[in-house]
Amino acid sequence: MPNKLNLSRYNILGTSETDHDLHIDAETTTPPRSCLACGSDNIVGGGRQEILIKDTPMYGKRVGIYVKARRIRCLDCGKTLTERLPDVAESQRMTTRLYRWIAERSIDKTFISIAHDVGVSEGTVRKIFNEYTAELARTLVFETPEWMGIDEIHIIGKPRGVITNIESNTVVDLLVDRSKVLITNYFMRLENRRSIKCVTMDMWQPYKDAVYSALPQAFVVVDKFHVVRMANAALEVIRKGIRADLTQKQARGLMHDRFILLKREDKLEPFQRLILETWTKNFPALGDAYRAKEDFFAIYDAMTIPEAKAAYDRWQRNLSPTINEAFKPLLTAMSNWETEIMNYFEHPVTNAYTECLNGLIRVIECSGRGYSFDALRSKILYTAGAHKKVVPPFQRKRPSDAFERFTGFSSPTSDRPREKNFGTDISTLLQIIQTGSS
C-alpha cells in the first residue's frame, strides 16, 4: 500500500484496496488562510466535503483519491466556499498528472482501453484527446519539405491526401479529402512555402492546379510508378479481351499466367519465357501488348528529358493499331501530363512510403474500434517517439548571455540552432503500435 502519493501538497489519511482499485483518503497539507471570494482572512471552518479525484494507476490498480476538502465560511462577505485543490486538472476531477497520462496515451491506444485502465468514461478520454491534439496542432510544427510528395490513400472508405517529405521519408500531414480548395489552403498556410522545390504526385488534376497556383516556383513530377502501372493496366485489358476466344481450360491457364505477363522480361525464369512465348504466339494481340508494355517500361531507362521524349515518340509510332484502344488511357495521360511526366527524367523522385503507410493504416484500423479520421490522423502525426528529428549540437553558453545579465539587453536568439522535426517516420510508428498495443 502506498504511504506516499508523490503529491507534496496532500497528506494521506488512510488507504484501502480491492482487486482492481486503490482508494486513498487524503487532505491538502495547507488549509486556506483567506476567503477565495473576497480575500479576507476573517474566516472560520465550515466542515468538510469529500471530492473524488482520479489519479494515475499504481501497482497495476486504478486509483481514486478521496479528498476531504475543507469548507470555509467568510465572516466578511458571508460566502461559504470549498478550498481549491492543488495539482488537479481544471474541471476534469483528476490529477494533472493523470490528465497528462491519458493525453499521451490517447494518441496510440484505444480510448476504451485507457478508460478501462484508469476508471474514467470513454467520453472523458475523447475530450482529453481532442484538447491535447488541438494543443499539439498549435505547437508542433513540422519542417516544410523542399521535396514534397502528395499521394492518395484510402482511410475509412475515402481517398485522402497524404503529404510527405521525400528526403526524410516521413509523413507531414493527412488531408481529409483531395479537393483543390483544401490542398491550396494547406499550401498557403505552410511556413516558408516558397522553399518547396518539387512536388511529386499521382495524376490528379486538383493537385496539379493547387501546386501551380499556390507554389509557382515548384515543379511537378509524376512518379514513374503511377505511369508504368497504366501500361500494365492496358495489357490486362487485352488479356481480358481475348478471354472470349478461349476454352474454359485455356481461360483458367491465362488467368494463372497473368503474373508472367506483368513481370518484366529480364526477370523471367526460362520456363516462364516458354509459357509467355506459347501465349504470345497463339494470341498475337497479347504478344503486341506485352511488347508495348515492355517497351514503355524501357522508356524509363532514358537519362534525359530529350532522350525520354524521343523514346516515347518512337514507342507511340510503333504502337500497333490493334491494341491502340487498350492503351488509350495511357496515351491520354501522356498528353495531359507530358511536362510533369517528363520532369521525372530530370528529377527522378519517387514516393517510397506508400505501401508502408497503407500497411500502417490497416494495422490501426484493425486495432482501434471505430477511429474517426481526425483520431487516425492525430495518431499518425502526433505519436511521441515516431518523429524524425534533428537535435542541434550542444552549444556552450555564449558570452552574450553573460553580457545580457550585466546589461539587461537581450541577445538575438533567432540565429541559434533549434530542433527540427521532419514528421512521422512510418516504420518507427508501426513498431511503436505493434509492440505497445494492448
Ligand SMILES: [Zn+2]
Ligand atoms: Zn469573503
